[in-house]
Each structure stands twice: as C-alpha cells, then as structure tokens.
C-alpha cells in the first residue's frame with residue numbers, strides 16, 4: 197500500500213509536469229489552430245537558459261528564474277514575429293510544417309552549443325520541501341513540482357478569467373471574425389499566446405531538468421509526450437490538458453513501478469489509442485454549443 | 489454643409505479572391521447622427537458594402553479595387569480592422585456571432601478592445617440600461633442565449649467600443665415581429681441619446697424605413713434607388729417589392745417577376 201501511495205504521489209507530480217507542458221500546447225492551438233511541433237525544443241531552451249544563468253554565470257537562483265521566464269516570454273514573442281506572422285493566411289499544414297522546421301533548427305542549435313551531454317542543476321530546493329507522512333516520503337522535487345503547478349494554474353486561471361487581455365485571447369479562440377469586428381488585435385493575441393506558451397514551457401523544462409538532468413534529446417522528447425496528453429484531454433480543453441496530464445503521469449509511474457520501466461513510454465500511447473477508439477474527441481473534447 | 493458628412497463611400501468596386509467582383513460602383517453618403525438604411529435582397533452585396541467600410545473584407549480575402557471610402561475626412565478603404573475600429577467604426581456581424589464560451593459580461597468586455605486598459609464599468613451600466621435583460625443574464629454563457637437576447641448582446645458589445653458609426657447587418661433576421669420592434673426602438677434610442685451614426689442593413693424594409701431618415705436600395709452590387717425614407721416608403725417599386733403591398737394582380741412583365749421573385753423571402 198505504501199509503495200502504491202508512493203508511486204501515486206510521484207505519478208501525480210510527473211502528471212503535473214505533463215499538464216503544464218500540455219497547457220502551452222493547447223493555448224497555441226486554441227488561439228491559432230497551430231499544432232506546435234517545436235514544443236519540446238522550447239522546453240529545452242528554457243531549461244538551458246536556466247542552466248547557463250544558474251551554473252555557468254553562477255548568479256542567484258531567483259535571478260535565474262526571472263531571466264529564464266522573461267527570456268522565454270520574449271523568445272515566444274520573437275518566434276511568432278519572425279516565423280509565424282509572415283505565414284498568416286497560408287494553409288495550416290504549411291504553418292505546422294514550419295514548426296517542424298523550427299524544432300529541427302532549435303535542436304541543432306542546442307546540440308551545437310551544449311552537445312548531447314547531460315548536465316545537472318545545483319540542488320537549490322530547500323530541504324524543508326521534503327515531506328514525510330508515515331512511511332511515505334515525498335522528495336523535495338515532487339513537492340516543488342506540485343507547488344509550481346498550482347501557482348501557475350492559479351495565475352493563469354486568474355489571467356484568463358479576469359484580465360482584459362486574457363478575455364481578448366479567449367474571444368479570438370472563440371470567433372476570430374467577431375473579435376476582429378470589435379477591434380481585438382488578433383496578431384497581438386497570437387504573439388501573446390506564443391509568449392505565454394514559451395514561458396510555460398520554460399517552467400516545465402526547469403522542473404524536468406531538476407528531475408532527470410538536462411539533456412537536449414530527453415527534453416525535446418517531451419514535446420512528443422504532450423500529444424497523448426492533449427489528445428486524451430481534448431485538444432481544445434485547458435482542463436482536459438491538466439487532467440490528461442495527471443492521468444498519463446499516474447498510469448506511467450504505476451506501470452513502471454509494478455511492471456517494467458521499459459513499458460513506461462509505451463503505455464501513454466496505448467492509452468491514447470484506447471481513448472481514441474472510445475471517445476474520438478478526447479475526454480474533454482469541446483462539446484459544441486448548438487443552441488445558436 | 490460638407491462638414492456634416494460622416495461617411496462617404498465613393499464609387500467603390502469590391503473583388504473577392506482577386507476574381508469575384510461583387511460591388512460595381514457603389515456610392516453612399518451618411519451624415520453625422522443619421523440612420524441610413526441599406527436595403528436589398530439576398531446576395532445584393534449589402535454585407536460586402538459593410539465589410540468594405542469596416543475593414544473586414546481583408547480577412548475574407550476581399551479588396552476595394554476602385555473608388556474610395558472616407559470617414560471623418562480620412563481615407564479608410566483597405567485599412568485593416570484594427571485601424572478602422574479605432575476610428576470608431578464598429579460592424580455588428582450578420583447572424584449574431586457571439587463568443588459562445590464567454591459569459592455575457594465577458595462578451596461585453598471584449599467590446600473594450602479598442603481602448604484596452606481604460607475603465608469600462610460605466611459602459612457596462614450603459615449597456616445594461618439599454619438592455620436590462622442582459623444584466624440578468626450577465627453570468628450566463630453566451631452560447632445558450634436565445635436569438636433576441638443574442639441580438640441585444642452583439643449590439644451591446646458594439647456599444648462598449650464607443651462607436652461613432654455603427655454598422656448593423658440584418659438585426660431583424662429570424663426574430664419575432666415584436667422583438668424586432670423592441671430592438672429597432674432601442675437602436676433608435678441609442679442613435680438619439682448617444683448621437684451614434686448608424687448604417688442599417690435590412691431586408692425588413694418596412695421596419696428599417698420607419699427609423700431611418702434616408703435609404704438606399706441595392707441590387708446586384710449596385711445602388712438602384714435612393715431617397716428619403718418616407719419617400720422610399722411611398723415609392724411604388726419599393727412598395728411592391730419590399731413592402732409587399734402590391735396592387736393585386738399587376739405583374740408588369742415576366743422579366744420583373746423573374747428578377748424580383750427571390751426578394752420576397754422575408755414576407
């Protein structure tokens with residue numbers, strides 16, 4: 197039982213990670229219908245910026261966080277400006293292929309600078325984050341992941357629910373023409389969704405780096421992991437991304453704990469296939485409001 | 489009296505996808521504070537005319553190829569909607585397009601996009617003053633509203649933008665007559681109290697001419713008739729083809745019947 201609980205907590209925490217990673221992906225998809233194949237690379241870039249600032253430049257951790265978040269936010273902005281904006285009006289498939297190209301470019305660049313080595317962050321998590329309940333120990337990484345996820349979800353929830361800019365972003369996802377007719381700056385919304393997605397990626401990149409070390413190949417593989425998560429949850433649904441992430445995180449961890457670690461990466465795709473057979477639009481796929 | 493002209497559409501031609509010509513030399517003049525009605529049957533080019541004014545042609549891959557549009561003395565044709573909306577021209581789309589997954593109040597807040605960051609509470613109250621029903625529904629998802637409520641919502645949403653020129657595209661479409669009357673009365677009130685200039689596209693000619701001061705009739709991408717609203721209402725052609733009060737049995741010629749039979753859908 198303890199073993200199960202231990203795995204469950206670990207799984208939920210990994211699930212949080214998947215959830216955040218998927219969140220950025222869903223956001224870009226909702227606002228501009230683009231599937232971003234460079235998601236894993238954005239994640240890796242975030243992890244490496246943090247590495248450079250905290251280890252190579254040896255600056256304080258809080259600075260590393262600030263620089264990484266601000267930097268990734270602007271990176272997302274710049275990517276949209278430089279690569280996506282000129283593609284507005286082109287066929288969607290071409291835009292998606294462009295993100296595949298971006299992924300290759302970023303990965304090449306990261307490999308060129310950092311090669312395929314695995315780096316580690318210094319251990320900066322306070323020991324107080326390690327929680328012991330009975331026989332179960334939740335290590336500080338997992339507690340930190342939970343906390344970070346919860347803070348992120350609250351901040352973004354508030355942003356999208358109450359801020360004007362958040363409401364404009366949702367309006368574009370809902371009806372682009374109507375948003376345009378009211379003067380919503382749709383291009384700014386696209387840019388902002390890339391910026392926020394990139395920031396969220398950096399967040400998950402850092403946490404993954406703490407968990408598994410920083411390696412270009414491992415991190416960019418996470419970009420593929422978001423596919424089962426978002427398809428499970430429904431491409432259109434933020435809530436679906438979160439729950440999809442948690443489900444896949446838990447099942448993966450249970451499978452690798454009770455059966456074999458080698459099954460770990462396969463199981464997400466098995467779940468994916470099963471879900472698609474039962475509910476093709478995902479668990480939380482958008483139910484069209486048909487009333488109008 | 490040149491300075492009283494708000495909107496001047498001068499002989500414009502509009503082409504979609506570089507090949508489909510829809511407007512062929514349309515001219516309109518709208519004075520400040522006036523309600524002008526634009527009538528015409530399906531496919532006449534009314535919506536296209538509004539899009540040309542509001543800049544929404546661009547996302548539809550359409551373009552003004554000839555002529556000019558001036559608003560408050562500025563040339564605006566082929567400008568993007570971000571620019572035109574900020575000059576105070578807001579188009580209310582045909583078919584009432586709400587943001588379905590936003591609440592009523594969130595829908596209204598999108599109307600502040602042209603002046604992001606400015607206070608909007610008073611504007612919400614103003615909209616609720618004109619449409620008290622919306623206040624009751626403020627936390628309801630817009631996707632679940634009825635047709636009449638939606639029409640109020642999309643007009644209210646446009647009001648949030650402080651429009652100087654409001655382009656209404658068939659607000660009466662598919663609504664019960666008493667609702668149409670209610671909504672037209674409110675439109676008239678907004679025009680009088682806020683001084684908003686309005687272009688009203690309609691197939692419901694009778695209602696539209698009741699609140700408008702001037703009217704244009706479109707057919708096949710051209711203006712075929714124009715005049716003071718009360719004159720248009722008396723005009724035998726308009727009477728026959730738009731108001732459904734044809735003198736019995738007087739079909740003038742086969743050609744007329746053929747050309748106009750599509751028009752009677754709304755009767």
Ligand SMILES: Nc1ncnc2c1ncn2[C@@H]1O[C@H](COP(=O)(O)OP(=O)(O)OP(=O)(O)O)[C@@H](O)[C@H]1O
Nearest residue numbers: 504508510528529530531532533534535536537548
């Ligand atoms: N986006 C578009 N691309 C190509 N052709 C279009 C487009 N929008 C409209 N048209 C064509 O332009 C013509 C005029 O359409 P428009 O929508 O302006 O008419 P309308 O007077 O508003 O008609 P209705 O009363 O049915 O709304 C139609 O023949 C239509 O097929």
Ligand SMILES: [Mg+2]
Nearest residue numbers: 534535536582
């Ligand atoms: Mg129309």
